[in-house]
Amino acid sequence: MYLxxxxxxxxxxxxxxxxxxxxPLHGLTxxxxxxxxxxxxxxxxxxxxxxxxxxxxxxxxxxxxDLCKHFGTLRAVDHLSLLVEPGEIFGLLxxxxxxxxxIINMLSGLSVPTSGQVHVLGYDVRxxxxxxxxxxxxxxxxxxxxxxxxxxxxxxFHADLFGVPxxxxxxxxxxxxxxxxxxxxxxSRVNTFSGGMKRRLAIGRALLHNPRLLYLDEPTLGVxxxxxxxxWDYLLTLREQGKTVLLTTNYLEEAQALCDRLAILDHGKLIxxxxxxxxxxxxxxxxxxxETSTMxxxxxxxxxxxxxxxxxxxxxxxxxxTGGTDNLLPRLINIVSRDxxxxxxxxxxxxxxxxxxxxxxxxxxx
Amino acid sequence: xxxxxxxxxxxxxxxKKDIKSALTERSxxxxxxxxxxNYLILMSLFVLSGSNAPTAVVMQETGRYAQQFYSAMSRAHxxxxxxxxxxxxxxxxxxxxxxxxxxIPPDFDxxxxxxxxxxxxVQINNLNEDLTDDVRRAMRLAVTxxxxxxxxxxITIVPQEQDxxxxxxxxxxxxxxxxxxxxxMVAGLLQAGMGAAREWEQATxxxxxxxxxxxxxxxxxxxxxxxxxxxxxxxxxxAVLIFVVGDWPTHFLMVLGVSLLTLLVFVAAGVMLGMxxxxxxxxxxxxxxxxxxxxxxxxxxxxxxxxxxxDRPR
Numbered sequence: 267m268y269l270x271x272x273x274x275x276x277x278x279x280x281x282x283x284x285x286x287x288x289x290p291l292h293g294l295t296x297x298x299x300x301x302x303x304x305x306x307x308x309x310x311x312x313x314x315x316x317x318x319x320x321x322x323x324x325x326x327x328x329x330x331x332d333l334c335k336h337f338g339t340l341r342a343v344d345h346l347s348l349l350v351e352p353g354e355i356f357g358l359l360x361x362x363x364x365x366x367x368x369i370i371n372m373l374s375g376l377s378v379p380t381s382g383q384v385h386v387l388g389y390d391v392r393x394x395x396x397x398x399x400x401x402x403x404x405x406x407x408x409x410x411x412x413x414x415x416x417x418x419x420x421x422x423f424h425a426d427l428f429g430v431p432x433x434x435x436x437x438x439x440x441x442x443x444x445x446x447x448x449x450x451x452x453x454s455r456v457n458t459f460s461g462g463m464k465r466r467l468a469i470g471r472a473l474l475h476n477p478r479l480l481y482l483d484e485p486t487l488g489v490x491x492x493x494x495x496x497x498w499d500y501l502l503t504l505r506e507q508g509k510t511v512l513l514t515t516n517y518l519e520e521a522q523a524l525c526d527r528l529a530i531l532d533h534g535k536l537i538x539x540x541x542x543x544x545x546x547x548x549x550x551x552x553x554x555x556x557e558t559s560t561m562x563x564x565x566x567x568x569x570x571x572x573x574x575x576x577x578x579x580x581x582x583x584x585x586x587x588t589g590g591t592d593n594l595l596p597r598l599i600n601i602v603s604r605d606x607x608x609x610x611x612x613x614x615x616x617x618x619x620x621x622x623x624x625x626x627x628x629x630x631x632x
Numbered sequence: 633x634x635x636x637x638x639x640x641x642x643x644x645x646x647x648k649k650d651i652k653s654a655l656t657e658r659s660x661x662x663x664x665x666x667x668x669x670n671y672l673i674l675m676s677l678f679v680l681s682g683s684n685a686p687t688a689v690v691m692q693e694t695g696r697y698a699q700q701f702y703s704a705m706s707r708a709h710x711x712x713x714x715x716x717x718x719x720x721x722x723x724x725x726x727x728x729x730x731x732x733x734x735x736i737p738p739d740f741d742x743x744x745x746x747x748x749x750x751x752x753x754v755q756i757n758n759l760n761e762d763l764t765d766d767v768r769r770a771m772r773l774a775v776t777x778x779x780x781x782x783x784x785x786x787i788t789i790v791p792q793e794q795d796x797x798x799x800x801x802x803x804x805x806x807x808x809x810x811x812x813x814x815x816x817m818v819a820g821l822l823q824a825g826m827g828a829a830r831e832w833e834q835a836t837x838x839x840x841x842x843x844x845x846x847x848x849x850x851x852x853x854x855x856x857x858x859x860x861x862x863x864x865x866x867x868x869x870x871a872v873l874i875f876v877v878g879d880w881p882t883h884f885l886m887v888l889g890v891s892l893l894t895l896l897v898f899v900a901a902g903v904m905l906g907m908x909x910x911x912x913x914x915x916x917x918x919x920x921x922x923x924x925x926x927x928x929x930x931x932x933x934x935x936x937x938x939x940x941x942x943d944r945p946r
Contacts, residue, residue: 374842375842376838376841376842396844397844399842399843399844400844402842404838404842406835406838408834408835408838409835410834410835410836410837410838410839411834411836412649412653412834412836412839413834414652414653414656414657415649415652415653415656419649419652422645423645423648423649423839424839426641426642426644426645427642427645427839427840427843427844427845428843428844428845429638429641429844429845
């Protein structure tokens with residue numbers, strides 16, 4: 267198998283597993299490795315966010331340098347520099363219109379950057395588009411399946427387009443259909459499938475030519491909870507196989523559950539990039555929500571407390587982000603209850619939405 | 633540079649996929665067949681109603697010469713003759729059911745035998761000038777051909793016809809070329825255009841654009857697919873022209889070859905149109921809209937204009 271040398275870094279989040287075990291693709295050979303034109307070692311800009319400064323001579327899975335994309339006066343992507351390492355699940359998180367899909371389109375060569383550079387596994391996307399497309403597996407937002415054809419026909423067409431060796435074609439298609447649990451529906455037309463089945467088939471199709479980098483644009487958009495869990499399972503299996511996965515999402519729980527690292531985007535700009543756990547640590551270890559009976563007038567006093575990172579008031583609810591010192595709680599309750607009795611107290615870990623709100627001033631779901 | 637076998641494989645795969653997709657959309661296939669056949673039916677009805685003027689013949693004489701004159705009229709290709717009595721014919725003429733009433737007088741044979749002039753009365757309903765002209769021309773033709781057959785020794789000037797083409801072509805078979813070309817155009821534009829526009833509508837264009845295959849190979853495959861599917865309605869139209877209209881081509885292989893080349897041109901145009909329009913509904917409307925003026929501009933009224941004399945300088 268044509269696998270990356272870097273193991274996955276593991277996700278801190280736990281997700282519910284579907285009951286059926288996921289079988290990895292066995293016995294499938296791959297194409298001879300292509301020779302990348304350059305590696306990041308020694309020539310990657312040191313200030314690229316997300317660069318772990320590894321001492322190993324590894325080719326980054328994705329390297330974007332000062333990438334811009336303008337549509338008229340709109341700056342869809344604004345001077346973005348980012349590095350994705352092989353073998354990790356990397357998430358692009360941001361609200362609609364934040365530039366996620368535009369980045370993905372530039373990565374695959376569907377859209378030409380206004381300025382800047384994109385390299386995929388060492389290849390310049392503009393100069394070596396065909397090689398890059400060989401290494402990429404794409405799951406677009408719209409799934410892009412031929413709905414009037416059967417699942418088998420869709421996979422067979424993809425195999426021919428991507429030059430999967432003829433002698434392996436049938437075995438691969440069967441293995442993929444087994445993987446996405448659609449073997450029993452192989453002859454059914456795709457337009458008879460549910461949203462979740464279509465999404466699974468699209469993922470399977472993207473894996474058929476054994477790509478080294480898989481990108482998924484909103485992979486669980488519009489699918490039910492059960493199908494979402496199944497898709498998450500496939501993606502985690504891919505990481506176990508050493509594949510690099512780049513996904514865009516605006517589902518926080520998805521980003522937390524799957525991604526080794528996350529890039530938070532807003533209006534085409536990179537706001538932050540780190541592991542979900544570290545992001546939570548950086549931008550607050552605890553969130554204390556207090557519901558008062560009257561409007562609290564102690565905001566300034568609360569902000570002055572050591573360990574308090576942020577205080578927001580919305581109606582009778584106070585949201586206080588702290589640095590994680592647990593003994594702050596009695597003190598904060600004491601201050602707030604001076605204005606009147608408390609109705610409700612909630613202590614929880616910060617979500618990515620809290621982090622996003624802190625970083626951009628707007629909610630992710632806006 | 634890609635390996636030739638890989639390029640061929642991509643072409644084959646695209647062709648196969650497009651054929652499968654097109655066969656799921658039978659409405660397009662039916663449309664490609666019915667549109668040209670409908671034109672044929674429309675024009676045929678138009679021509680049939682115009683070229684057979686309902687005419688009554690009042691046979692006041694039933695002798696040999698009178699019968700020969702009737703036969704000459706029936707060979708003039710412009711009458712739908714009915715023998716009836718004078719009052720009945722007069723009544724139908726007034727009622728607008730007849731274009732003309734031809735009366736063969738009782739002394740027709742006697743006068744012919746004596747080589748005397750005979751007056752054959754023709755009452756004409758001149759409400760429809762087109763049909764009236766048909767009757768006028770056909771009567772002269774009938775008189776001439778009657779003389780040539782009944783009294784060949786009297787006629788000293790006989791036109792010697794030299795045909796420009798080896799075979800006669802009636803008006804409906806004359807339409808065959810236009811019908812066939814419209815069929816090739818509709819089939820080519822619709823099949824190829826739908827195949828291309830479908831890729832954009834269903835966003836499957838991404839599957840093609842993200843493949844490492846050459847775009848030329850993809851386009852050639854799509855064109856071949858449309859060509860194969862487009863041949864189905866063209867074959868239907870050709871079968872109608874041959875077996876229903878009875879217009880068997882003299883050079884069958886040439887017809888097939890020229891048809892294939894013409895279809896290929898329209899298929900290429902269809903792919904371009906589909907890629908540009910990106911919506912099947914617009915493509916269908918445009919193709920149907922284009923076919924109407926092109927059909928009429930293809931010269932289908934040429935023989936009719938000549939026949940009715942509208943080409944003559946005034």
